[in-house]
Amino acid sequence: MLSWEERRQIVKTANLYYMDGWTQEQIAKKMGVSRPVISKLLQKAKELGIVEVYIKDESVHTVELEQKLEKKFGLKDAVVVSTVGYTPEMVKQAVGQASAHYLSKNMKQVKKLGISWGSTLAELVRQYPYERREDLKVIPLVGGMGTQNVEIHANQLAYExxxxxxxxxxxxxxxxxxxxVELKEHLVAMRDIADVLEEGKEVDVALVGIGSPYKGSTMRAIGYLQEEDLQHLRKMQAIGDICSRFFDEQGQPVKHPINDKVIGLTLEDLKEIETVIGVVEGSHKLESVHAVLQGNYLDVLVIDELTASALVEER
Structure with a gap:
């Protein structure tokens, strides 16, 4: 039980620190004690409920979601983008902008940067600022996707x-x-292709999008996936893809012929990369993102608020 004098000292310290804006050093000098004593008194004020700290800002909810995602899925970092009331296109732009900002601020030690394909990554590239990084090299992690939607292909994104x-x-x-499979083996044995695939395995940071084969699928829209492929993928319990490699709800590669015919990094290759940044938006990809996180493919996740909330709530 605290004495009246002890409680008075705690309240006085808290008042000077939180209300009057004094530093701990200034309070210590006034009260004739050391700074660690003031630090302990302030901590005591929180423990006893004398001081309650509230963060009054609309970002507090997204910051809480980030912390929950990091803890739940063992991520190095998470960026949750506030998108309440946004249209789907606005959500994509906001996630692209946030991921571009995050990448720009975390490039100090990066010499090789890998990039996959997709419309969300294309938005990241579009939003990325112009800056000088002459000692860097950008490497595509997967081959092209036909003649349509060239602007979202890995080669084009790497170039831009x-x-x-x-x-x-x-x-x-x-x-x-x-x-x-025979054609794939022939192509990956060619020196020009083999060299780039090898470069892709050695990148410091990989930027990847996450797709769902069934809802809003770009691969389906541009003709890479036919109805029979989708039926077979359902049968094999495929739930999503990264770098055009399909996986199940545990994040494990599915035994589907398409996976054997992809020219690009494998899911196991991704796991060997030091930092993999997943950039994703849209609650229709919820199951796909959850599976990717279950498979431990990502180190950093940039995601919209709605999908982040659903991920945190999932058991």
Whole structure:
């Protein structure tokens, strides 16, 4: 039980610190004690409920979600973007902007940057600031996706990002998915392709999007996935894809012929990369993102608020 004098000292210290804006050093000098004593008194004020700290800002909810995501899925970092009331297009832009900002601020030790494909990553590249990073190289992590939607292909994104960074990039001159395993083996044995695939495995940071084959699928829209493929993927319990590689709800690669015909990094290759940043928006991808996190493929996740909330609530 605290004496009246002890309680008075705690309240006086808290009042000077929180209400009058004094430093701990100034309070210590006034009260004739050491700074650690003041620190302990302030801590005691919180423990006893004399002081309650409230953060009054609309960002507090997203920051809490970030902390919960980091804890639940063992992430190094999470960025949750406030998107309440946004249209789908606005959500994509906001996530692209946040991921571009995050990448720009976390590039100090990066010499090789890998990038996959997709419309959300294209938005990241579009929002990325112009800056000088001549010692960097950007590498595509998967082949091209046909002749449609060229602006979201890995080669194009690598080129556009390198242009903004004023640095070099590599090109993976091969389709993302070929017709036969034999053709894939022949292409990946070619020196130009093999060298870029090897570069991709050695990147310091990989930027990846996450797709759902069934809802809002770009691969389906541009003709890479046919109805029979989707039926087979359902049968194999595929739930999503990264770098055009399909996985199940545990994040494990599915035994589907498409996975054997992809020219790009494998899911196991991704796990070996030091920092993999997943950039995703849209609650229709919830199951896909959850599976990716279950599979431990990501180190950093940039995501919209609605999908983040659903991830945190999932058991």
């Amino acid at each position: 990002l390198a242009k903004k960074m004023k640095c070099k990039c590599s090109y993976l001159y091969a389709p993302a998915i070929v017709e036969t």
